[in-house]
Amino acid sequence: MVEETVLYLLVNRWSLHKGTNRTRRLAMAQDCAVQYEPVAEIGGGAYGTVYKARDRQSGKFVALKSVRVQTDQDGLPLSTVREVALLKRLEQFDHPNVVKLMDVCATLRTDQETKVTLVFEHVDQDLKTYLEKAPSPGLPASQIQDLMRQLLRGLAFLHSNCIVHRDLKPENILVTSRGQVKLADFGLARIYSCHMALTPVVVTLWYRAPEVLLQSSYATPVDIWSTGCIFAEMFRRKPLFRGESEVDQLGKIFEVIGLPTKEEWPTDVMLSQSNFSPISKRPISDFVPEITHQGADLLLNMLAFDPLRRISALNALDHPYFQEG
Amino acid sequence: MIREDELASAAATGNAECVGILLRDGVDVNAVNYFGRTPLQVMMMGSTAVSQLLLERGANPNVPDRKTGTTPLHDAAREGFLDTVEMLIKFNADTNARDHRDCRPIDLARENGHRDVVAFLESFRLQQ
Numbered sequence: 001m002v003e004e005t006v007l008y009l010l011v012n013r014w015s016l017h018k019g020t021n022r023t024r025r026l027a028m029a030q031d032c033a034v035q036y037e038p039v040a041e042i043g044g045g046a047y048g049t050v051y052k053a054r055d056r057q058s059g060k061f062v063a064l065k066s067v068r069v070q071t072d073q074d075g076l077p078l079s080t081v082r083e084v085a086l087l088k089r090l091e092q093f094d095h096p097n098v099v100k101l102m103d104v105c106a107t108l109r110t111d112q113e114t115k116v117t118l119v120f121e122h123v124d125q126d127l128k129t130y131l132e133k134a135p136s137p138g139l140p141a142s143q144i145q146d147l148m149r150q151l152l153r154g155l156a157f158l159h160s161n162c163i164v165h166r167d168l169k170p171e172n173i174l175v176t177s178r179g180q181v182k183l184a185d186f187g188l189a190r191i192y193s194c195h196m197a198l199t200p201v202v203v204t205l206w207y208r209a210p211e212v213l214l215q216s217s218y219a220t221p222v223d224i225w226s227t228g229c230i231f232a233e234m235f236r237r238k239p240l241f242r243g244e245s246e247v248d249q250l251g252k253i254f255e256v257i258g259l260p261t262k263e264e265w266p267t268d269v270m271l272s273q274s275n276f277s278p279i280s281k282r283p284i285s286d287f288v289p290e291i292t293h294q295g296a297d298l299l300l301n302m303l304a305f306d307p308l309r310r311i312s313a314l315n316a317l318d319h320p321y322f323q324e325g
Numbered sequence: 326m327i328r329e330d331e332l333a334s335a336a337a338t339g340n341a342e343c344v345g346i347l348l349r350d351g352v353d354v355n356a357v358n359y360f361g362r363t364p365l366q367v368m369m370m371g372s373t374a375v376s377q378l379l380l381e382r383g384a385n386p387n388v389p390d391r392k393t394g395t396t397p398l399h400d401a402a403r404e405g406f407l408d409t410v411e412m413l414i415k416f417n418a419d420t421n422a423r424d425h426r427d428c429r430p431i432d433l434a435r436e437n438g439h440r441d442v443v444a445f446l447e448s449f450r451l452q453q
Contacts, residue, residue, distance in 0.1 A: 037392055039360050040337040040367035041330065052337050052367060059393055059424070059433075060403070124404050125371025129339040133373055133408075171338075177371065177405035177439065 036064055036103075036119060048115075052122060055102075061122040062102060063184070071114045076106065080116060087118070090161055097154030099123065099174065099184045123174035123182055127230070130175045131237055141292070142325050143179075144234045149322055150181035151227060156313035158186055159220045166218070168226035169207045170233065205249045206239045211307050213246045216266040221307035224316070228302030235290045247271070254279050256287055260305045294321040333358035336379065339369035344378050354382040363388050365397050370406045377412060386418035394425035402430035402446065405439035410446070420446060 036053040042063070043050030051064040069080050087101050094100075103119035127147075131139070139147075151173060158165060165186045172185040209225035211217050232240040241256070243249025250271075254260075258281030265273040284296045284303075291299065298321040301311040311319070326334070332352045335343035344364070348354060355363055365384040368375050380386065389396050398418040401409040410430070414420060423429055431450075434442035 037360075039362045039390075040333045040358060041326075042334060042337045054390065054393060054395075056392060059395055059399075059426070061400070124369050124400075124406065126339060126369070129369060129372045129374075132341070133371075175371070177407070 036062055038064060053119075055119075061124065063099075063120045063122040064117055065120065066115050066117040068109070068113055068115050070112055071108070072112070076114060076116070084116065084118070086161070086163070090158075090163075093157070095154065095157045097150050097181050097183060098157060098186065099182045120184065121182075123176050123184075125175050125177065126171050127173040127175055127181075128170035131170065131234065134237070138237050138290070139234055141290075144231075145322065145325060146179070147175070147181055147234065148227075148231055149317065151183070151230070152313050152317050154181065154183040155223055155227060156317060158183065159223070159313050164218065164220050165223045165226075166212075167207075168223050168230070169204060170230060173230070205243050205246065206241055208249060209307065210250060210253060210305055211266065213250050214266060214269040214271055216269050217307060219307065220312070221310040224302050224310050224313065225307075227313075227316075228299055231295075231299055231302065232288045232291075235288045240287060247275070251276060255282070256284070257281055257300075257303055257305060264306055292321070292324060294319070294324055297321070327359075328352045329356040330358045332356075333360075333362060333364045333367050336364035336368035336375050339372035339375055341372060341374035341378060344375050348378060348382050354379055354384045355388075361391060366390060368397070370397075370401050370404050370409050373408045373412055376409050380412060380416040384416075386413050386416050387422065389422065389424070394423070396422045396424070396430070398422065398430045399424055399428070399433055402439065402442050403433035403437055405434065405437060405442055407439075407441050407445060410434075410442055414449060420449060 035057060036055055038051040038053045039061075040052045041049055042052045048066040048068060053062050053064045054060070055062050067080075069077060071077070084104055088104070090098070091101050100121040101118060102121060105117040105119070107115045107117070109115050155165070155168075163186055165183065167185060168183070172183070174182045174184050176182065205213070207226035207229045209222040212222055229240050241249060241252040243252045254276055259276050259279050260273065262273050284300055285291065288296070288299065298311070298316060298319045301319070302316065304310040328347060328350070329352065332344065332347045332354075335347060354365075357363055358367070360367075363384065365376070365379050365386060366388055368379065370376075386397055396418065398410065398413045398420065399422065401413060420431070421429055428436075431443060431446040434446060
């Protein structure tokens with residue numbers, strides 16, 4: 001039902017341009033540009049550019065994320081329509097811990113290429129900034145607990161809708177002036193993926209799960225790993241694992257959780273366990289001194305090497321850590 | 326990317342380190358980017374580190390958006406970032422500026438339920 005609406009929206013907007021003259025095409029393109037006026041570039045990559053823009057109706061800022069997709073006589077590829085429909089369907093739940101998708105525009109650029117623009121709510125503060133400006137000695141324990149609860153609620157919501165974020169980091173966890181956490185930049189990976197493969201984009205490795213670094217499996221546990229890294233960072237106010245390459249990142253991880261055994265090592269990967277020097281697990285409190293006993297237990301459950309043994313977002317919310325205080 | 330665009334983008338993403346480097350490199354703090362906006366107009370409102378760097382370098386806090394008349398103080402008040410509101414006022418942001426809807430910053434703070442910002446702007450007015 002919703003899928004049909006979006007399909008209609010996209011195809012309808014798209015077909016408005018198709019077969020019409022250049023003036024109509026331009027008029028339509030400007031329609032979107034009239035309501036949302038870009039003010040600065042805030043991200044980019046192989047797939048397209050992200051802009052901070054102002055919604056001229058409300059006066060508020062929005063984030064414009066566009067992706068260029070190839071089109072033929074049938075219009076937009078069905079995969080793109082499906083992904084956009086999924087994002088639109090999420091919108092109906094109005095979840096407090098994910099950013100709102102406010103609008104979707106499709107603009108025909110040439111006969112073979114359409115620009116799909118997703119208009120998201122923009123929050124003028126990310127977790128990175130929030131942590132940086134916390135006065136010494138850092139965030140109070142109760143505030144970390146509250147941020148973590150909200151983060152996990154957002155994540156549990158995405159995961160229950162079969163969305164894997166894949167790139168969770170302090171820069172795309174937004175925090176409003178009222179302390180409300182909102183996850184951003186989710187669900188775009190699959191829309192972008194085919195484009196991203198074409199050009200290497202510089203991405204941070206610090207929050208990557210071991211199975212991603214080893215190019216093994218890819219599922220919801222990868223986000224829990226990132227959440228664990230971020231949980232530790234809330235106490236430390238600096239990243240837990242700051243690797244400079246995939247191998248270096250894995251080395252830094254094993255310095256904390258210990259080198260996995262040969263039995264635990266995934267079988268389908270290029271890099272072998274013997275490439276790493278044997279190292280045993282160290283107490284997590286060596287790296288995150290201020291964490292409580294229950295907090296440390298939750299953190300270790302999030303930083304399990306085996307993705308199948310890693311705690312889920314829903315189970316994490318039931319962890320005794322959240323009963324503390 | 327030209328340096329004015331870089332500075333604006335660094336400000337908009339809250340990258341204080343990069344903002345600092347570009348300013349030390351001599352990029353004009355009041356130059357507009359490709360979209361005709363100054364770094365202060367597009368900065369990440371929650372980043373007091375960025376607003377402080379820009380304002381101390383002499384960023385003009387009273388440039389209205391050319392389409393909506395919104396000043397940085399309007400934006401900070403609407404989004405409820407009290408620390409940024411205080412910082413802008415310390416550097417002489419006009420608390421009585423009106424946007425194209427004839428709203429002052431305090432009106433936007435009230436409209437969005439940011440009571441702390443409303444209280445601060447009211448007490449500031451009484452001091453004047």
